[in-house]
Amino acid sequence: MSDWLEKFKSDFILNFITKDRWKYLWRGLGNTLEITLIALLLGIAIGVVIAVIRSTYDKNRDSMRRGLGYCLLRLGDFICRVYLTIIRGTPVIVQLMIIYYVVFASSNNGVAIAMLAFGINSGAYVAEIIRGGIMSIDPGQFEAGRSLGFSYVQTMRHIIIPQAFKVVLPSLANEFIVLLKETAVAGYVSVMDLTKGGDIIRGVTYSSFMPLIAVALIYLVMVMFFTWLVGKLERRLRSGDH
Amino acid sequence: MTTEALIRVSGLKKHFGGGKIKALDGVDAEIRRGEVVVVIGPSGSGKSTFLRCLNLLELPTEGTVAFEGVDITDRSVNINLFRRKIGMVFQHFNLFPHKTVLENITLAPRKLKRLGAAEAEGKAMELLAKVGLPDRASAYPSQLSGGQKQRVAIVRALCMEPDVMLFDEPTSALDPEMVGEVLDVMKDLARSGMTMVVVTHEMRFAREVGDRVIFMDCGRIIEENTPSEIFDNPQSDRLRQFLAKVL
Numbered sequence: 001m002s003d004w005l006e007k008f009k010s011d012f013i014l015n016f017i018t019k020d021r022w023k024y025l026w027r028g029l030g031n032t033l034e035i036t037l038i039a040l041l042l043g044i045a046i047g048v049v050i051a052v053i054r055s056t057y058d059k060n061r062d063s064m065r066r067g068l069g070y071c072l073l074r075l076g077d078f079i080c081r082v083y084l085t086i087i088r089g090t091p092v093i094v095q096l097m098i099i100y101y102v103v104f105a106s107s108n109n110g111v112a113i114a115m116l117a118f119g120i121n122s123g124a125y126v127a128e129i130i131r132g133g134i135m136s137i138d139p140g141q142f143e144a145g146r147s148l149g150f151s152y153v154q155t156m157r158h159i160i161i162p163q164a165f166k167v168v169l170p171s172l173a174n175e176f177i178v179l180l181k182e183t184a185v186a187g188y189v190s191v192m193d194l195t196k197g198g199d200i201i202r203g204v205t206y207s208s209f210m211p212l213i214a215v216a217l218i219y220l221v222m223v224m225f226f227t228w229l230v231g232k233l234e235r236r237l238r239s240g241d242h
Numbered sequence: 243m244t245t246e247a248l249i250r251v252s253g254l255k256k257h258f259g260g261g262k263i264k265a266l267d268g269v270d271a272e273i274r275r276g277e278v279v280v281v282i283g284p285s286g287s288g289k290s291t292f293l294r295c296l297n298l299l300e301l302p303t304e305g306t307v308a309f310e311g312v313d314i315t316d317r318s319v320n321i322n323l324f325r326r327k328i329g330m331v332f333q334h335f336n337l338f339p340h341k342t343v344l345e346n347i348t349l350a351p352r353k354l355k356r357l358g359a360a361e362a363e364g365k366a367m368e369l370l371a372k373v374g375l376p377d378r379a380s381a382y383p384s385q386l387s388g389g390q391k392q393r394v395a396i397v398r399a400l401c402m403e404p405d406v407m408l409f410d411e412p413t414s415a416l417d418p419e420m421v422g423e424v425l426d427v428m429k430d431l432a433r434s435g436m437t438m439v440v441v442t443h444e445m446r447f448a449r450e451v452g453d454r455v456i457f458m459d460c461g462r463i464i465e466e467n468t469p470s471e472i473f474d475n476p477q478s479d480r481l482r483q484f485l486a487k488v489l
Contacts, residue, residue, distance in 0.1 A: 063301060065317065143299055144336035148350040148402060149326035158349060163340050 015210040021201050025211075028197025029218060035114045035193065036180045040126075042119025043179075044172070047126030050080045052156055054127070055134040080127070087124035093185045095121055100189035110191035114183065122179055129171045133164035166237060173230040177223055184219075194218060247308075248406055248437055249273040249296060254305035256291050256461075265291040266302070267461035273406065278438045280448040280469075283458035284484055289441045292458065293408050296439065297321075297328040310405075326354060329399030333411040335391040337383040337398070343370070344379040347398045355402070362401070369397045373427050389420030393427055406437040413444055445488055449473055457481050 016022040057077040064070050087095065096117040104113055137160050145155030165172075187196030198215035202208050249272070256266040265288045273279055273296075281289045294300040296307060298314060298321050306313045314324050338346050347369070348362040357365075370376045373393040383391055392412055399407060409428065413421045425447050432438055432451045442448065448455050448469055455472040457465040457480075465472060465481050473489075476482045 065301065067317070138334075138336070140332060140334050140336040141338065144330075144332065144338070146322075147297055147299060147325055147328070147330035147332075148399070149322050149354050150350065151322050154353065158353065159338055163338075166340065 011207060011210050015201055015205050015207060016214070021205070024192070024197035024200050025194065025214060025218065026197075028192050028194040031111055031186070031192060032180070032183055032194040035111060035118060035183045035186060035191070036176065038115040039118035039122050039183070040172075040176050040179055042115065043122030043126040043175070044130075046120065046123030047128075047130050048161065050083070050123065050127035051130035051134055052161075053077055053080050055131050056152070058135070059139075084124050084127065087121055092118070092121045092182055093188055096185065096189055108190070110186070110189050113189060114186040114191050114193075118179060118183055118186075121182075122175060125175055125178075126172065129168050129175065130164060132171075133168035134160060136167055137163050169237065170230055170234045173226065173233060177226050177230070180222060180226070181219060246275050247272045248275045248310060249439075250308040251292075251296070252306050252308075254292070254295055254307065255303045256288075256295060256300055257303045264461050266295065269305070269458075269461070269463055271456065271463060271466075273437060273439055275405075275437055276435050277453045278432045278440065278451055279454050279456060280452035281439065281441045281456045281458060282443070282445070282448060282484075283464075287458045288461040289456075289458045290410055291461075293410050293439060293441050296408055297325050297330060299330070326350075326402050327405045329402060329404035329407040331392070331395050331399055331407065331409045331412050333414050335383070335388075335395045335415070337391055337395055339383050342380050342382055343375070343386070343394050346383070346394060347401050350398070351401050366397065366401055369400055370394075372430070373397055374423075387420060388416045389423045392416065392420075392424045396424075396427055396431070400431075406439065407431065409438065409440040409442065411441055411443065413442065443488065445473070445485075457484070459484070 016025075053073070053076045057073050061070075061074075064073075096114065099117040099120075100110065100113050107113065141159055141163065142155055145159040146152070150158065183193055184195040186193040187199065192200070195215055198211040201211040205211070251269055251271045254266050254269040254271075255264070257264050267288075269288075269292055271292075281292065283289045291300055295302050298307070302315055306315050308314070309324050309328070312319060312324070314321055337343075338349070341349065344363060344366055347366040348357075348359070351357045351362045351365070352359065367376060367379065370379055373396065375390060375393055375397075378386060378390060378394075383394070386394065396407075396412075412428070413424050416424065421444070425444060428438070428440070428447070429451055440447070440452070450469075452469045455467060455469050456463055457472060457478075459480050464478050465476065472481070473485065476485060
């Protein structure tokens, strides 16, 4: 028993304490969180735009006057659908590598590229979440806004989107959790995220158990923490009826 | 009362489902300034569609709607500017649930008329006092009764200082004991000289408050007259049948 404890202790020291190797994990964790957060914000920005275009087309295609506006909307909807199909139909790691090695071949700012790639990827999922939120809002809300003299965009901005956001907040928080784990493949484009950090330690100490379990535990703790936060948020939203 | 036409509707048609359903089948009507026009008729007669065409919430298939002489169905017209002058009250209130009563009322004046917060709120409080709800300004819609919600919805429309108010069955979603408080507000409004178009099943309101009653059926105006003529001396069989059922 004490042998085992001794081995565990020396393993721990070798992997995390010697040469300050814990810093790989710490810096990796920083990158992981940064990439996740920025990607989610980018995803929300992309998602809102796409959700508005798609839901506008869905709701108005039959009642709209045929004209330039209609044609532009139809084209916009088509482009959005192509984007959604491609992003949701290919693995995120392939998208990441295409953006890193093909689109931005001349740049090696891996973190920024990872933010962009995961943002574009997340945008597709966020778009569908928000679209669901917009479609769930009572059409009467829209009519009330329009009848007061708000334009379509103003009605969306002041009346529909704020309500839709409240509806989809828990789903968006879940998307954040999913994204947090998905960024683990960022190491493929030489970004040192949490996973890559653990892998670097493994590479120099030749011990797999300690660094990989540590990485797994850190993800697990973060996910559990955010899940708890989402649960709290959901209860809060449910209790406050307004 | 002047005889100037505020809204003139001509040849109005509204078809749904590619022409299968003719909700409006050729309607001509005139709303004069200061007048209270009550639209009655069986459900599915097109009266709500008619009302919704007046501010183009429903886009007419054919025909024109002229507001103060301007054809607002024309594509070059910015309908948002005209809608500011046309207040609307809905059957289901459609208050914004994420905003307080005061925010519901001041949102449009502040964003569209660029009124300052103090000015908009002052006006909102004044109107809330008139409908007997000055103490509910900071409440959320979910905390109000149906009658209170509808009174707030009326204030929300009034705060834009419209030239005309459209009411789409404003008491149909209310519990019976709350109908009176909303009708009282509408009566006060009518007495103040507001031009009103009211789609309703409240025949007593039509008789007491209406200057003119329009009876619609199957997407057409069947009869149009003063309340006493409509209720005491109906000309058409369809109106007689309708009145026999509702009175």
